[in-house]
Amino acid sequence: MALRTAEEYKAGLRDNRNVFILGQKVPDVTEDPYIKVGVETAAFDFMMGHDPVMSKITVMKDPETGEPVSTYFEVPDYPESVQKRHELIINACYFAEGALPFVKDVGSDIINGLTAVAKIMGNPSYIRRINDYRWHCARKDLSIAGLVTDVKGDRSKGPSEQKTPDYYLRVVDESADEIVVSGAKAHITAGAYVDEFLVIPTRNMSEAEGDYAVAFAIPANTKGITQMCRPNFRYEDKYHFPTPTPKRGHIESLVVFDNVRVPKERVFILREWQFAQYVAYAFSAFHRYTAVTYKIPILEYMTGLGLLAAEANGIEKASHVRERFIEMIKYTETTKALAKAAYSSPENFGGSGLYVASRLNSNMAKLHFASNFHEFVRNIQDLAGGLLVTQPTYQDWKHKELRPYLEKYMGGGGNFTAEERLKLMSMLHHIVASDFAGWHEVCTIHAEGSFAAQKMMLFAEAPMNMYKDRAKEVVGLNV
Ligand SMILES: Cc1cc2nc3c(=O)[nH]c(=O)nc-3n(C[C@H](O)[C@H](O)[C@H](O)COP(=O)(O)OP(=O)(O)OC[C@H]3O[C@@H](n4cnc5c(N)ncnc54)[C@H](O)[C@@H]3O)c2cc1C
Incomplete structure (x- = not known):
């Protein structure tokens, strides 16, 4: 699949995802007056790939197929890749008139982190899975939110000492092919308007907390996921003087996982509590x-x-x-x-x-x-x-x-x-x-x-x- 256009990205968000704002279910996140601010900001990511100047920075060749893919998914396995990423992000911001599109940055940072940890663990299965996931996202040109921060309850206590076991996201069931997870992740930037959720632990875990040591990816419209967003500012802004283009920004969500099934092919850490932190x-x-x-x-x-x-x-x-x-x-x-x-x-x-x-x-x-x-x-x-x-x-x-x-x-x-x-x-x-x-x-x-x-x-x-x-x-x- 070629790099998507902004319209194709928006069409992909009309997928019956379970998103609420101001106590109302949102039928189409691309049309909600508040969430639209974020959708239109994220859309710049998909415009960059088709812009003759920006695409020199934001597009690279898929090393296997030679097809164009987003530079965000590059494996940073050489020292100069760090400065290259700097140029990518800073130019993306200038292109989006000061706001970062932000729908591949966090996700690819997590992919890179998980790739590094899988290699350090020396776990061939995790290395293969995270590599497959990297190129799955690159080839389908997917947007990703990073879900790290748990709701955490009493900060002075670990996951297993809390009033409820669900203050940190955890595995509640497992079969040969899948795991089932419950819990909630808070403050998730762009959660309402990305294709994929990439979930990792937020802290260290003890041996008794193995069920909390889990990292996985899942489409944002998966059954059992509910998102609550709060308004920031409206896309149609009648209050301020108009600017050459509408104002930019992002919207966060509280993401609830209620017995969500995750195929094991998309699980990158499972109960290796020593590696959670x-x-x-x-x-x-x-x-x-x-x-x-x-x-x-x-x-x-x-x-x-x-x-x-x-x-x-x-x-x-x-x-x-x-x-x-x-x-x-x-x-x-x-x-x-x-x-x-x-x-x-x-x-x-x-x-x-x-x-x-x-x-x-x-x-x-x-x-x-x-x-x-x-x-x-x-x-x-x-x-x-x-x-x-x-x-x-x-x-x-x-x-x-x-x-x-x-x-x-x-x-x-x-x-x-x-x-x-x-x-x-x-x-x-x-x-x-x-x-x-x-x-x-x-x-x-x-x-x-x-x-x-x-x-x-x-x-x-x-x-x-x-x-x-x-x-x-x-x-x-x-x-
Ligand atoms: C606009 C915005 C966007 C964000 N986007 C994302 C996102 O996309 N994905 C994501 O995963 N997260 C996201 N976050 C979450 C962000 O990483 C957290 O807000 C941050 O890590 C702080 O966690 P917290 O909000 O739970 O605050 P707390 O951790 O509760 O911090 C409050 C205070 O308590 C202190 N504290 C915390 N724990 C302890 C302890 N054990 N002992 C003593 N003091 C303690 C802290 O140092 C701090 O002073 C976002 C946050 C914001 C505000």
Whole structure:
């Protein structure tokens, strides 16, 4: 099968999947006013393959058949593949006007993590299955969500100590050809509008928790799966000033598995509890770098919005404003530099022959990004002023009696007309002062792992002994 078009991708989503939003069953996710935001953002992935410029980056030859397939499915078995992936993701974001299409990134990061772990385990059956699955997705040009985060209940307790055994997804039955699973995975990006679910454990497991040590793939419309989405913002946005293309973003779901049957050919880990944490770790090693890469275009245009807000208010030459500029530029460029440092030092993950970006630098980049984002937003809010939350809406601008007042009173600095200033403030509202902006702040902290997850990886990867040896040399210690 050739690379799909955006229309073919959307047609594939009309498959009776069991998706709910606002307490209502969604008959067609491609037409729901909220989920459509995500569908149209994801659709860019399928446009890239047919774009003459982008396809040079996003399309490769299937090594077996020679047919064109998405570069996301490339096996990263050479060091330069890491920088290639950086170029793929960052250009995908520029192509999608600042938002990542995000329907092959997480999935292929998990495929890479599972491939590395299967090799490290030396399990030929798992190696074959995950390899078959990689090329199944590539040849059918499928979109995939990554289902990692369990609902977890009491965080201080392991899966087997919880009030209910289903706070972590687990195997509840098994036959020769299939397993049956129950449980729920939370916050799943794009779950409502992907073809496939790829499920892995989220944490370490004890010997008594073997049933929870399971990784598998399943089509998103499989019987027994129910998804609940919450609205983010509407595709048809009457509130903000229109932009050249509709706004982009994604929708998450809570995905419930109620006795779902999974064929064993799609099971990649089963009861190897000793490897549960390593699977989660391997996925993070690949995925955290994806995360920092796609942040870069977002930070670039947000910095631009802050600079323009100052110009629109005529304050760009004031010294305290230039201090704000320096803070924003420092933040954005440090994140970029750390991302570059990460892809410039590829590592052979666990000796598996698969390459990841430097884990130390990837985690530094993500931690830097997440730790300073709120201050970055505060700087933009400060420059833009109170209009961010009080400005009249686009509907007022369109009203024939109100518009002359807005034209008269809403002008600002430099070359900004009232319309241009309001347009800018309208976008700024969306990005730093709306419900979506609140979502973005939380996303920054928790998506792709919370602060603690990055700090754990820093401890694991930082050259602690090297630091101490340097100090011992200086002091003359023999301890
Ligand atoms: C917008 C968004 C998109 C996401 N997309 C996906 C996705 O596509 N797929 C997916 O699988 N996940 C996804 N996630 C989930 C994300 O990885 C988690 O939110 C993150 O790992 C934190 O888990 P949590 O939300 O359960 O919070 P918690 O783990 O409950 O964290 C809350 C606080 O509790 C602390 N804490 C947690 N456990 C312990 C403990 N044992 N002891 C002490 N302190 C503890 C944490 O450090 C943190 O400070 C997404 C999240 C967001 C916000």
